[in-house]
Amino acid sequence: MSQVRVLVGTRKGAFILTSDGKREKWDISGPHFAGWEMYHIKGSPADPNRLYASQSTGWHGQIIQRSNDGGRTWEPMGNKFVYEGVPGTHQWYDGTPHPWEFKRVWHLEPSLTDPDTVYAGVEDAALFISKDGGRNWDELAGLRGHGSGPRWQPGAGGMCLHTIILDPGNPNRIFVAISAAGAFRTDDAGKTWQPINRGLHSKYLPEPTAEVGHCVHHIAMHPSRPGVLYMQKHWDVMRTGDAGESWHEVSGNLPTDFGFAIDVHAHEPETIYVVPIKSDSEHFPLDGKLRVYRSRTGGNEWEELRRGLPERHCYVNVLRDAMATDSLDKCGVYFGTTGGQVYASADAGDSWAPIVHDLPTVLSVETQTLP
């Protein structure tokens, strides 16, 4: 029978939640790396026992951990992230030039075909690649060097490259997103990049339709339609049908179009999920009611999903990398909260139940569907 493994990164360690295909009873292991910030843990599509984890603290910096046995044992790998050449400057919060400084790895994206190749999205925003299982890291410097880098500015959480999407149909095509610079695409495996932000409108920018500067919170893709991307921006839910050449808004009837997480159903490429969040400063659910919204039409028409979710007094957030889906017959949907709950739906979002209640702040949630 199939199994699901849910990889949870939290502010104080990592947890691995496993269940059979019914997804009713869960085994919980952890905390792994207790006390460390675990920004992201992700498994290799080419070898599900190969996991990569980003571990960091303000005291001791960045560690990359690797497991070859599905998370039972771990080994520290290389942690030398050095920007290529003279790093230069980006904009600081006050608009003054600020030198690029490595702070941490936000997101690890293993190759779709090679367990030893993995990409790392880092703060200050840049993309690195390792081709030897995480031992050595090289910057794909064409991203920072394509010309707009000096105009990038940090969002409230820092200037992070938080989203990496590999095109399953084209090994040379990669999408990334940066807060607060926007979305970018390469068609030559990372040598050269172009901003793909046409159609985005950000009222907090002096020029709301600028080429860069947009605070993209997250992007999701269904592997069967690699040209279709869905974006949760600081405000607005957006969609592109042409690999980012142009975007249009699909916020539709959402109660608020602010949020962080967005994901796509495993078997229905037009079914997407978001968690609307009250903003600009509150960053908790509207009216204290935690809700997921689902669109079965690729956006614009949204339905509220509430069964099993808190009806009152809920003031948590769901961060950008804290939602994932599994690929069992009835698609599972998962998300973690800043209050330490991880909710699961085994029926594509119709009903929800917490797997765990009281973890540290959840930073990321990823899944693996195992045979």
Place this chain on the structure above:
Amino acid sequence: MIRVELPAHLRTLARVDGEVRLDVAGLVTQRSLLDALESRYPMLRGTIRDQSTGQRRPYVRFFACEQDLSHDPPDAPLPEAVATGSDPFLIVGAIAGG
């Protein structure tokens, strides 16, 4: 034999219990001590000092013989008591954060 006491997180990372004991060739300085430590435990590279600049990480402190040596030059000799192993060299995570 030099005695080094690591903070808890780094003991876990290096998979050691208690003090670390190191042989340090030549003059015992912060740099030579940390070079020896990182050579024995490569997973500690970058966790105490920056791998590129060699500078101490901001929230890490070096204490020995009831002195704060954090701001001493990296090539200055460490106290005799550290060099002879009668006192440990303490690598401390500064009190900060939750």
